Structures are given as structure tokens and as C-alpha cells.
Amino acid sequence: MPQHASAFLLAIEGGDGAGKATAAAGVAAQLNAAGRTATVLSFPRYTHTLGGHVLGDYLAGRLPHTASPRAMATLYALDRLESAAVIAAAAAAHEVVVFDRYIASNMAYQAAQVPADDARDLMAWIARLEVDQFGLPVPDLSVYLDTPADIARTLILQKRSRSYTDDALDAYEADFALQTRVRTNYALMAAAGLLGRWATVPTIAAGSLRSPLEIATMIVDRLDDARPDR
Template sequence: MALLVNIEGIDGSGKGTQAQLLCERLCATGATAQLFSFPRYDDTLFGKSIGDFLNGRFGALDQVSPFLAALLYAGDRFESRELLLAAQRDNDYVVLDRYVASNIGHQASKVTGEERQEIIAWINKIEYEIYALPRPDVTILLNLPPARAQELIARKAPRNYTDDAADIQEADAGYLAKVHEVYLDVAQGDDRWQVIDGIAEGEIRPVDAIADEVWQIVQAIAK
């Protein structure tokens, strides 16, 4: 089965770029690699509904229960499960741009205390036990402060699920800060996570420097 590499981070942290670069680098070595980017907005029923959610169709962020929002993201991966398992069988590596950890980071950020721990456990149970999704061999967190991430969000090219410059999650700096906090808390408590800092000496690190660090982590896990 393929090594399953998950790349996580808040919006604007460079997940998609690093996931693509990793796939290209793996293939250049002669390995086979396949990339999945979640949500799969155009490819699943749940993915289309996530697009509606992020465009505000179901209400503002604080108007939609995080338990209900979590079901949309989990459903998108459940619809994609057979493709994901086939990719694991047919390749040396499968690279994920967002996965279950993203659902945890975003939904758990909306609650605190015991309820936060409850929804983390709830999402893990739904996605990994009930839906039987494969667990990543490593999750790499791109650690970029929310204020700097929003600078990069402003430069993003148009996306296929929204006509706005930023969706309702990306546009809310306070929300992104809470997601960032959850990501760091979860990463610190799990030895299957690796954290890469996106800032050095007050400046956003070059894409290639981060890509090299991603590569080193993956090569160490693959040995």
C-alpha cells in the first residue's frame, strides 16, 4: 500500500502548492504518486454542498452547527473512499491536500473546552471508524500565522467554488486564528504529526525551502 502523506494548514498556508511540488518530486525519482485535494468541490455531491456552505448559503459560520458542517466534509471523503483506496493500491505514494485533520481543525475551532474534545473524538470516529478511511502515515502541518496567511489568500487565483476573493472562512481573521490554535494543539499531542514553520526572521520562507523540508520528512518516513 502507498505511503499516505497529508499536508495541512490554515487557508493561505501553501498546502496546495507544497502537495503538488511533493508529487512532482516523487515522480521525478521514478516513484508513482497521486494527489487528492479535499474538498472535491466538483466531483462529489457533498463537495458541491461544501461550496454552498463556504459561500454562505446555509448561513454565517456561527449559524451552522460545527457537528453538521463536519458531516459535509466527512461525506465528501466517504464518496471519495474507493478512489482513495485504489490509489493506495496502485501507487507508491498518495499525497493529500487537506484530510480528516482539516475537518477537526476547522470544526473544533468553533467550540471550546469539553465540547472541543467531544467534536474531535466524534470526527475521528465518523471518518476513521464508521467510514473506514485510511489513516495518514504522516501529517505535515505548515505553520503560518493567520495574519501572514491572509496576505497570501489575497493573492490567490480564482477558485471553482466561489466568485468572491475569499470565502466565509478565509475572510474571518479571528476564525483562522482559532483554527491555527487547534492545529497546533493537535500536532503537539500526536507523534504522527510534523510541523514546518512558514516564517523565519519575520519573513515568509521561500516555497522551495519549505518544499525541501517536506521532502526530508517524507524520505525519513519512507525508510
């Protein structure tokens, strides 16, 4: 198996229904077709980790009470900590590891649950927890898929059924105001370069959704901009 000690870590980020899973799969397919080995890791890993199982129960509304944003952030971070060996193995065996959500999701979503004035502090707290304390790698590039909330909602409702809930919308997806704050947080993180380098990819052009192929191509172009020597 080829070893790529310095695999490029590409995080696909955005709100629910922004098209992340589709884009992540498309990017990996394009890279693999070009002979550049790539794999996708999706977070949360609901069925693989203890943290993921608990999160699935929470998102499906099966837990008896709400948890604080810091407690929730810790569960999501635990899911990644439990996956550290899987991340390392993927990075050792591929040139590019594509994350379908990563640490920035925790920052965007949990900071959307606190007053706006406290959002930056919570984002910094999560980055310290995951990177400094848990030792998780910072991505080489995070791509923010900028999909307007109304389009994203339509896409969510088209989505296949999920492992942790039979509902069409999970607890976060059903909260439209939350999705708007999440988008604001992503824009802030991308502008400030929190958690490393960012590129924003608008999924809408002239009022219509770009094709999955076009979106994947735009992301691969950003990846090559970030790593011009490869």
C-alpha cells in the same frame, strides 16, 4: 500499472492560505522527478461529490442558514466517504498519495466553532466518524504547515479564483479569529499526535517566507524520516 498496496498517505494540513496546495504539488513533483510515483488528492472535492457540492454552496454563503459544527463535519466527512474508491485507486497506483487537506482539517476547523473546553471532544467525535464508522484510512504522516495568520491572509488574497465563489475570501477565510483558533487546534493535534504521526514545517524563516522548493524539500525529508526504509 505498478501496484503499491501500502502507499504512504501524506496529509498536508494548515490554515487557509498556509501554502498547502503549492506544497502538495511541489512534493508530488519532487517525488515523481526522483522516480517515486506520487499523486495529489485535494479535499473538499467540490465538483466531484454530493457532499462537495453542498459544501461549496455553504462556503459561498448560498445556503439559507448556518449548520452546527457536527452537521458541517458530517458533510466534509461525506465528501471523503464518497471519495473512498478514488483514495483506494490512488493508493493502489502510487507510492505516495498526498492529501491537500484531510480528516485533520475537519477536526481543526469544526472544533474551532465550539467553546475551547468542548474542542477535544469534537475532534475525537470526528475521528471516530471518519475512521471508525466511515472506514477512511489514517494518514501515515500529517504535515502542519505553520504559516502566521497575517502572512496567510496576504497569500489568500493573491490566490486564483475558485470554482465555488467569486469572493476573494470565503466564509471561513474572512473570519480572522476563527483562523487563530484553527492554528491553535493544529498545534494541539500535532503535539498530541491525534490522528497519527505529525511533523510541523515552519514556512517562515528569519521573517520571510521560504520558497516553495525549500518547503517541498523539507516535507520530503520528513516523509523519509517517517519511512526510513524507502
